[in-house]
Amino acid sequence: MKRFLIPLGLFLVLVVFLAIGLNRDPHEVPSPLVGKPAPAFSVEKLAEPGKTFSPTDMQGQVWLLNVWASWCVSCRAEHPLLVAFSRQGGLPIVGLNYKEVRGDGGIDAKKLSPADEASLTRQRAGAWLSQHGDPYTLSVLDMDGRVGIDYGVYGVPETYLIDKKGVIRFKQIGPITPDALEKKILPLARQLATES
Amino acid sequence: MKALRRTLTTCATALLLGPLGLTALAGEATPMADNPVVEARLIAISEELRCLVCQNESLAGSRAELAEDLRREVRKLIQDGKSDTEIKDYLVARYGDFVLYRPPVKPTTWLLWFGPFALLAGAVAGLVAYLRRRASRVQPAHLSAADKASAEALLADTPPRPKDPA
CATH class of the missing domain: 1.10.8.640 (Cytochrome C biogenesis protein)
Structure with missing residues (x-):
């Protein structure tokens, strides 16, 4: 009897390890930026050409930075949730429009002049927001994806919860699900709102 | 070594970049x-x-x-x-x-780096323990003098092995 217990025990340990391993999403790479200050950047606003936005503008507020693009299919799935959430007035959401033109495989961005790229980006992003609703307090443009690299963006959509001191406290990889919003983002945002 | 390699790379870069600098x-x-x-x-x-x-x-x-x-x-x-x-x-x-x-060697990756060696060491220790226990459990058979004599007679009687047909 005893001689069967050891292999059985080893087998059960193996089953537990495999069960944990198989239930993890290998595409979710934990971000080293959580707990670190949000990287600084300065990019143009969608609505006001020539005017720039930088994360320090949001100092003193708990806010969400949502990375999106009109070519991103998962963003479309996430969008109604963001629109509904913004109507409740929960948190300010800054939309970082990521590689709107360059990220779209259908366009050869190398043939465009910077000015043409900027105007095409504005036109596409603006049209998408007026069609699907605009949940953003403001939208900013990361046309070449440089800001994305500093934030460790590797798939769109991604969302960062940033506290009053400008520290990233949570990163959602992939679309925000109602579950993630209710169980993770909102409780943490409420707690962060009480911090000075 | 690394510093030397870097210096060499820098020199090579400088050499190769020379003409490029001119252009x-x-x-x-x-x-x-x-x-x-x-x-x-x-x-x-x-x-x-x-x-x-x-x-x-x-x-x-x-x-x-x-x-x-x-x-x-x-x-x-x-x-x-x-x-x-x-x-x-x-x-x-x-x-x-x-x-x-x-991946870098640090406390969170120790299991990754050293786990296989720990597993191997554990397996070897287990094997040694098992072999020792088995050796102590198997008693060498004792032959009586008569048994030994008959075994030797049988061995002496055995005709030489036939040659391999091949």
Whole structure:
């Protein structure tokens, strides 16, 4: 009897390890930026050409930075949730429009002049927001994806919860699900709102 | 050793960049891809890095768009004179240790690095213990004098082995 217990025990340990391993999403790479200050950047606003936005503008507020693009299919799935959430007035959401033109495989961005790229980006992003609703307090443009690299963006959509001191406290990889919003983002945002 | 290699690389870069510098003075922009030293270093570094979009490909081999962006970034860092370690640290700060195909040795990766050896040591210890226990359990058979004599008689009687037909 005893001689069967050891292999059985080893087998059960193996089953537990495999069960944990198989239930993890290998595409979710934990971000080293959580707990670190949000990287600084300065990019143009969608609505006001020539005017720039930088994360320090949001100092003193708990806010969400949502990375999106009109070519991103998962963003479309996430969008109604963001629109509904913004109507409740929960948190300010800054939309970082990521590689709107360059990220779209259908366009050869190398043939465009910077000015043409900027105007095409504005036109596409603006049209998408007026069609699907605009949940953003403001939208900013990361046309070449440089800001994305500093934030460790590797798939769109991604969302960062940033506290009053400008520290990233949570990163959602992939679309925000109602579950993630209710169980993770909102409780943490409420707690962060009480911090000075 | 590493410092020496770096010095050599720098010298080689300087040698190769000499003529390029002159063309730059002549007002001609040289595409980055034309600098073989930078490209060689770019390939060497990016082969050690994982593409985050298609995770089983290296940054050198991936055609994913993010990989292209990151290669461009690494190329820029090389031209800024950053060392390989600094470039890797730059990417690790943004994407985590996951970008490294060769994870660093630190408390959270001890199990990964030393686990297989611990497992091997455990298995060898288990095998030794098992063999010792078995050796002590199996009693050598005792032959009586009569048994021994009959065994020897049988052995002496055995005709020589027939030759192998082949």
